Amino acid sequence: MTDSPQEEGLVLNGLTKILGGRVIIDNLHLVVKKGEMVSLLGPSGCGKTTTLRMIAGFLIPDKGDIVLNGKDVTTIGPEKRPSAMVFQNYALWPHMTVFGNVAYPLKVRKLAKPEIEKRVHEALAMVNLMHHKDSRPGQISGGEQQRVALARALVQEPDILLLDEPLSNLDAKLRVKVREDIRDLQRRLGITTVIVTHDQDEALSISDRIAVMNNGKIEQFSTPQELYDRPETEYVANFIGSLNHIQGGFADGQVISGTEVVGIRPEDVHFSTEQVPGSYPATVQLVVPRGHFCEVYLKRADVELHAFISLDVPLAGTSGFVKINKALIYKDGKLVRVA
Amino acid sequence: MTSTKTDVVAEGLGAAKAPRLSVVGFLMALPPLLLVLFFVGLPVLIAFTFSLGFTTGPNRVLSMIGQEIHKKDQWWGTFSAYKDVIHDPRFAGDMRTTLAITFISTTLVLLMALGIGIYQRMIGGRLASVMTALTLVPLFVPVVIAAWAIHTFYAGDGFMRSFFSQFGIEFPTVTSTVSAIAIGTIWTSLPFAILMVTSGLQSIPDALIETAQDAGAGFIRIIRTVLIPLAITPIVIAGTFTAIGILGSFTIPLFLGPNQPTMLGVEISNFFGAYNRPQQSIVMAFIVFASASGIALIYIWANVRSAKQSGRI
Numbered sequence: 001m002t003d004s005p006q007e008e009g010l011v012l013n014g015l016t017k018i019l020g021g022r023v024i025i026d027n028l029h030l031v032v033k034k035g036e037m038v039s040l041l042g043p044s045g046c047g048k049t050t051t052l053r054m055i056a057g058f059l060i061p062d063k064g065d066i067v068l069n070g071k072d073v074t075t076i077g078p079e080k081r082p083s084a085m086v087f088q089n090y091a092l093w094p095h096m097t098v099f100g101n102v103a104y105p106l107k108v109r110k111l112a113k114p115e116i117e118k119r120v121h122e123a124l125a126m127v128n129l130m131h132h133k134d135s136r137p138g139q140i141s142g143g144e145q146q147r148v149a150l151a152r153a154l155v156q157e158p159d160i161l162l163l164d165e166p167l168s169n170l171d172a173k174l175r176v177k178v179r180e181d182i183r184d185l186q187r188r189l190g191i192t193t194v195i196v197t198h199d200q201d202e203a204l205s206i207s208d209r210i211a212v213m214n215n216g217k218i219e220q221f222s223t224p225q226e227l228y229d230r231p232e233t234e235y236v237a238n239f240i241g242s243l244n245h246i247q248g249g250f251a252d253g254q255v256i257s258g259t260e261v262v263g264i265r266p267e268d269v270h271f272s273t274e275q276v277p278g279s280y281p282a283t284v285q286l287v288v289p290r291g292h293f294c295e296v297y298l299k300r301a302d303v304e305l306h307a308f309i310s311l312d313v314p315l316a317g318t319s320g321f322v323k324i325n326k327a328l329i330y331k332d333g334k335l336v337r338v339a
Numbered sequence: 340m341t342s343t344k345t346d347v348v349a350e351g352l353g354a355a356k357a358p359r360l361s362v363v364g365f366l367m368a369l370p371p372l373l374l375v376l377f378f379v380g381l382p383v384l385i386a387f388t389f390s391l392g393f394t395t396g397p398n399r400v401l402s403m404i405g406q407e408i409h410k411k412d413q414w415w416g417t418f419s420a421y422k423d424v425i426h427d428p429r430f431a432g433d434m435r436t437t438l439a440i441t442f443i444s445t446t447l448v449l450l451m452a453l454g455i456g457i458y459q460r461m462i463g464g465r466l467a468s469v470m471t472a473l474t475l476v477p478l479f480v481p482v483v484i485a486a487w488a489i490h491t492f493y494a495g496d497g498f499m500r501s502f503f504s505q506f507g508i509e510f511p512t513v514t515s516t517v518s519a520i521a522i523g524t525i526w527t528s529l530p531f532a533i534l535m536v537t538s539g540l541q542s543i544p545d546a547l548i549e550t551a552q553d554a555g556a557g558f559i560r561i562i563r564t565v566l567i568p569l570a571i572t573p574i575v576i577a578g579t580f581t582a583i584g585i586l587g588s589f590t591i592p593l594f595l596g597p598n599q600p601t602m603l604g605v606e607i608s609n610f611f612g613a614y615n616r617p618q619q620s621i622v623m624a625f626i627v628f629a630s631a632s633g634i635a636l637i638y639i640w641a642n643v644r645s646a647k648q649s650g651r652i
Contacts, residue, residue, distance in 0.1 A: 091544070104564075
């Protein structure tokens with residue numbers, strides 16, 4: 001799908017970056033719509049932070065263009081680029097108060113004092129931190145520091161907001177809370193946002209679209225649901241969610257011998273004590289409680305599978321029938337069909 | 340919870356070990372403490388009583404040999420020797436020279452250290468590393484050797500004058516001037532200041548600088564609002580160490596400076612030896628010490644500030 005130029009917030013066109021003789025980003029193309037929130041998702045070293053730093057202007061690409069709201073910003077330095085970045089470790093200046101940190105970009109722009117105060121107060125109110133405006137960064141919690149960093153970025157009213165693993169330093173509960181705060185703010189302000197993360201849960205829950213990266217390239221750029229339901233490559237299927245990964249072929253609901261790779265999501269494996277059409281006899285080998293569901297290891301004549309079962313969990317040793325509701329078939333790493 | 344016999348025995352051993360360990364620790368710390376007390380603290384105390392006119396006891400021999408000795412006329416002593424020194428125009432000139440050189444050299448040393456440090460922090464690269472390495476060379480050259488090198492370089496018959504005379508230019512003789520002292524003190528003080536300032540600047544995380552860039556700040560604003568405030572503690576410590584070192588310098592002003600006015604380190608030596616006025620020389624030493632204490636207060640302030648920022652106090 002191509003977007004009209006008016007809809008394009010950010011366009012990365014054939015970006016290439018070589019660092020230390022190694023190709024880090026390899027001819028990368030990406031179009032982010034205005035007001036969209038896009039995640040760059042991938043393991044460490046896949047090039048997602050390098051891409052973000054090129055968008056921010058901290059790195060100049062060796063090849064390719066970066067177009068922001070229709071304007072080529074490829075060679076513009078970070079200080080002149082209409083973007084604002086939130087760093088992984090918050091990067092708050094410890095010698096300034098919360099107010100001073102948020103006011104800094106406005107002071108740089110030489111705005112009048114009353115205007116600075118008004119906008120800083122608005123930004124701090126937006127992230128619910130007015131009561132901490134005179135505190136130093138060292139006196140507030142990690143989650144609050146992250147919100148200050150966010151306020152400092154938003155106060156600049158940038159064309160694009162860049163978030164570099166913004167939640168990775170927070171504990172699990174706080175991560176969910178700040179994630180929701182970020183999503184809520186982004187939707188309210190309608191600001192184009194690119195977020196870098198290696199956490200698939202984070203990407204799936206926060207993004208309009210996700211670009212899964214591998215070795216400096218985008219493997220797939222889709223909505224979270226598409227990405228989960230129809231991963232275009234074996235790499236994406238393995239990276240997103242859990243997968244039964246079987247070498248062979250697939251026919252009539254059974255795994256057969258073959259040269260393809262069959263990917264079966266554990267939630268697409270259905271166990272029942274009664275036989276239904278397309279199901280085959282199986283035995284429960286092991287049951288591992290995972291909180292609100294159980295991971296059940298099953299053995300069928302053709303294949304061993306694990307399934308996620310939340311209701312009527314069978315005991316180990318139980319005999320029954322297993323039906324595979326959906327299988328993703330890959331050849332040479334690419335999706336060839338969904339059975 | 341019930342404590343077993345083993346626990347009780349272990350606790351007993353631990354309780355007995357704790358005071359024993361603290362005694363061992365105290366004994367280990369004692370030799371340097373005693374050394375400072377007896378070989379520095381005590382002579383300072385005796386010298387101070389001598390400056391106040393206590394001329395008996397350990398000060399007896401010195402007061403018999405020295406000239407213009409003031410004896411105490413009150414139970415606490417007398418300030419006559421202090422008045423003597425303060426009203427001496429020679430001392431006034433030396434004091435002015437000492438303070439001026441200390442201030443100018445310290446300022447220049449800090450500016451140069453900041454220049455190199457900021458260049459390495461912001462630009463980096465091989466040239467910056469080579470420059471920093473070169474500026475550390477004076478650290479490995481003994482002061483007396485450096486002083487002679489500077490002397491021969493800038494003397495009336497030195498390299499600079501000889502070189503420029505080839506082109507018909509008369510280069511000024513720098514040796515035996517206050518400027519030569521400044522050059523010498525900068526040469527000797529620069530490496531340490533660079534080490535301190537550079538390490539302070541290098542410890543600032545990249546993200547703090549990049550955030551400022553991202554917020555739109557230019558090079559100068561980043562230096563002014565981020566780099567210097569964040570490295571202020573090592574900068575102040577480098578400044579105080581440099582200033583105290585220059586204030587008490589002796590070899591450089593002796594080899595490179597004029598006879599009058601000169602720095603107080605040389606003058607104290609002259610008063611003690613050549614002029615045989617030990618009481619006045621000690622008074623001068625105390626005045627220098629008082630000045631250095633003022634600088635030391637800034638050092639303490641910087642350390643307290645650093646400790647507060649890092650949450651240690």
